[in-house]
Amino acid sequence: MxxxxxxxxxxxxxxxxxxxxxxxxxxxxxxxTTLFFAVACVLVFAFGFxxxxxxxxxxxxxILWIAIAFSGTLALGRTFERERQNDTLRALMxxxxxxxxxxxxxxxxxxxLLAAVEVIVTPLVALMFVAPxxxxxxxxxxxxxxxxxxxxAVGTLFAAMLVRARSRDVLLPILxxxxxxxxIIAGVRGTAxxxxxxxxxxxxxxxxxxxxxxxxxxxxxxxxxxxPAMTE
Amino acid sequence: xxKLFTPLLIVTAALxxxxxxxxxxxxYESTMGLVQKIFYFHVPAWIAMFLAAMVCGIxxxxxxxxxxxxxxxxxxxxxxxxxxxxxxxxITGPLWGRKAWGVWWQWDARLTSALVMWLVFVAYLxxxxxxxxxxxxxxxxxxxxxMANVPFVYWSVNVWRTVHPxxxxxxxxxxxxxxxxxxxxxxxxxxxxxxxxxxxxxxxxRGSVDELYLSLED
Numbered sequence: 001m002x003x004x005x006x007x008x009x010x011x012x013x014x015x016x017x018x019x020x021x022x023x024x025x026x027x028x029x030x031x032x033t034t035l036f037f038a039v040a041c042v043l044v045f046a047f048g049f050x051x052x053x054x055x056x057x058x059x060x061x062x063i064l065w066i067a068i069a070f071s072g073t074l075a076l077g078r079t080f081e082r083e084r085q086n087d088t089l090r091a092l093m094x095x096x097x098x099x100x101x102x103x104x105x106x107x108x109x110x111x112x113l114l115a116a117v118e119v120i121v122t123p124l125v126a127l128m129f130v131a132p133x134x135x136x137x138x139x140x141x142x143x144x145x146x147x148x149x150x151x152x153a154v155g156t157l158f159a160a161m162l163v164r165a166r167s168r169d170v171l172l173p174i175l176x177x178x179x180x181x182x183x184i185i186a187g188v189r190g191t192a193x194x195x196x197x198x199x200x201x202x203x204x205x206x207x208x209x210x211x212x213x214x215x216x217x218x219x220x221x222x223x224x225x226x227x228p229a230m231t232e
Numbered sequence: 233x234x235k236l237f238t239p240l241l242i243v244t245a246a247l248x249x250x251x252x253x254x255x256x257x258x259x260y261e262s263t264m265g266l267v268q269k270i271f272y273f274h275v276p277a278w279i280a281m282f283l284a285a286m287v288c289g290i291x292x293x294x295x296x297x298x299x300x301x302x303x304x305x306x307x308x309x310x311x312x313x314x315x316x317x318x319x320x321x322x323i324t325g326p327l328w329g330r331k332a333w334g335v336w337w338q339w340d341a342r343l344t345s346a347l348v349m350w351l352v353f354v355a356y357l358x359x360x361x362x363x364x365x366x367x368x369x370x371x372x373x374x375x376x377x378x379m380a381n382v383p384f385v386y387w388s389v390n391v392w393r394t395v396h397p398x399x400x401x402x403x404x405x406x407x408x409x410x411x412x413x414x415x416x417x418x419x420x421x422x423x424x425x426x427x428x429x430x431x432x433x434x435x436x437x438r439g440s441v442d443e444l445y446l447s448l449e450d
Contacts, residue, residue, distance in 0.1 A: 154377065161373065166364035174358055175370075178351040179377050182384035214384055221380055228296050229369045 009104075012097045016105025021112065023082065030078045031116055038071035038121045046128055060131035061191035065147070065184055067121050068114065072151055073173050075113050076159040079106070084163045099227040107156045114148050136194050139204050143194075146211035147187035150218060151180050157222040161229055186211045237429055244422035251419055254412035261409075267331040270324050272412055276420035277320035278346065283424055284314035285349060285379065288356070292375035295368060301439070302432075304368050307375060309431035311356045313424055318350035345385040352378035 007015065024030055042063055049059040083089035092102050122144070126133040133140055158175050162168040177184075190207030193200040251272070261268035291307035294300055325343065326336040337343065352374065359371045405413060 157373070158370070161370040162363075164366045165359070165370065167362045171359055171363060174355045175374055178348050178355055179374075179381050181348050182381065182387075185385075210384075210387065217380060217384075218377070221377060225296055225373050225376065228299075229373050 006097060009098050009101045012101035013105040013108060016092070016102055017108045017112070020079070020106065020109035024109075024113070030075055030082075031113055033078065034071045034075045034113065035117050035120055037074050038067045038117050039124060041067040041070050042121060042124055042128065050129070055129045055131075058188070058192040058195070060125050060129035060133070061188045061195055063129070064122065064125045064133075064191060065187045067125070068118060068144075068148065068187075069151060069177070069180070069184060071117050071121075072110075072114055072148070072155060073176060075117070076110060076152070076155045076176075077169055077172055079110055079113070080159040080163050089160065089163050093230055099230065100223045103156065103160070103222060103226040106160065107152055110152045110156055111148060114152060118144055118148065131195050133191075133195070136199055136201070136204070139201070139208065140191070140194055142208055143187060143190045143204065143211065146208060146215055147183050147190075150183040150211055150215045151176075153215060153219045153222055154179050157226060157229075160226075182214055183211065186214070237426070240422060240429075241426050244419060244426050247415055247419035247422060251412075251416050254415050258409050258412045259406075264332060267328055270328045272416045273420075274321060274324040274328065275413070276417040277317050277324065279417055280420040280424040281314050281317035281321055281346075281350075283421065284310045284317060284428075285353065287428070288314060288353070288375045289379035292372035295372035296376065302436070304372070305432050305435040305439070306428070307372060308360060308435065309428050311353050311360070311371075311375065312431065313427055314353040315350065315357060316427075317420070317424065318346070318353065321346065322350060341386055345382060348385045349378065349382060352381070 045059075045063040045066065046055075049056045049063065080089070083092070093099065095102075122133055122140075125131060155172075155176050158179075159168075159172055162172055162175075165171060186207040190204045190211070193203040193207065255269055255272045258269070258272070260266065288307050288310035291303045291310060294303035295307060329338065330336050356371050356374050356378070359367050359374065363370065
């Protein structure tokens with residue numbers, strides 16, 4: 001690549017995502033630990049919310065999203081811990097490419113990781129709580145996708161900025177959860193609407209549109225603040 | 233600012249000294265009775281809290297995009313005040329709610345969004361305290377995101393029915409209630425301004441002491 005020719009935005013995103021996936025594929029550390037953590041979460045909550053063999057109302061929806069939020073925090077922390085060890089995040093920031101593209105690249109990596117977790121956890125919740133999570137696969141899939149994007153969009157920015165901070169492990173959830181409360185509410189309520197005996201589709205769609213709106217606003221904000229916030 | 237500080241301090245102190253008498257003399261609200269009088273401090277505390285939140289968010293945006301140190305001091309001072317005034321609102325609210333609703337807490341739109349907003353500023357302070365060097369920018373981003381988050385939290389909880397009294401009622405108050413309310417609101421806004429100015433000054437002085445110390449070491 002000649003020095004004056006920068007890779008395009010999409011090419012940069014792909015390069016960063018591919019790098020992350022390649023590293024992950026070699027060790028599989030984050031995906032295995034995150035997945036096991038999510039499964040353990042579901043089990044712990046199952047002991048709390050299943051009485052006499054029957055789950056409490058709406059428990060499945062809540063547990064699914066709590067498992068995603070918790071394991072998402074873990075995955076974000078681990079992903080950026082990797083960038084911290086050899087100060088590679090600084091190296092990335094020094095590269096002559098669009099800074100927002102670096103953010104999107106990291107975000108896509110986190111999203112793929114969480115998608116892998118959801119592929120396992122969602123059927124597990126459906127199985128253990130006898131919840132018809134696959135009765136409306138398209139709406140359920142869209143809720144999961146938009147919810148995860150919203151959560152990871154804020155999480156990726158915060159985790160990237162926390163790389164240089166002290167006590168980053170505990171600060172990430174402290175900062176992330178209050179901001180992503182709308183995502184959790186919308187995800188849980190939307191999923192619960194789908195899980196009712198007579199699925200309430202208009203309500204589920206309403207929560208879905210709220211998630212889409214949240215994603216747009218927070219990804220825009222993140223792209224806007226990533227560069228000035230990451231430069232020292 | 234330093235010129236205005238003393239008169240503002242005196243006016244605020246006078247307002248707070250007079251406030252109990254004004255509240256005492258205000259008539260009882262017909263359905264709620266005595267417990268309604270907590271509104272004279274509850275609502276102004278939230279007004280001051282949201283003022284502090286707005287100041288913090290705007291100062292945060294200036295920190296991110298202009299990188300100014302003085303804006304950072306304002307943001308930090310405002311965040312601390314947001315937590316303090318928010319705590320006042322969160323304590324006085326349930327005291328009234330227990331009497332009026334029969335419960336200390338409702339997962340109502342206004343209550344939940346106020347609590348989340350307050351949590352964001354607590355997180356802000358935790359970040360400032362334990363984040364170490366370089367946490368100024370992240371905290372500024374947090375303040376900005378916190379502001380952007382308010383409509384989402386409000387809307388998402390509002391889908392469940394809201395039980396909190398509407399704030400539009402303030403505009404329709406009788407003068408016998410409206411004037412004490414206005415006095416209390418002014419007192420709280422004045423208190424916010426006084427504390428903000430004092431806190432920013434403390435940080436500025438602390439900053440210059442640090443600079444002196446560093447130049448002495450060189």
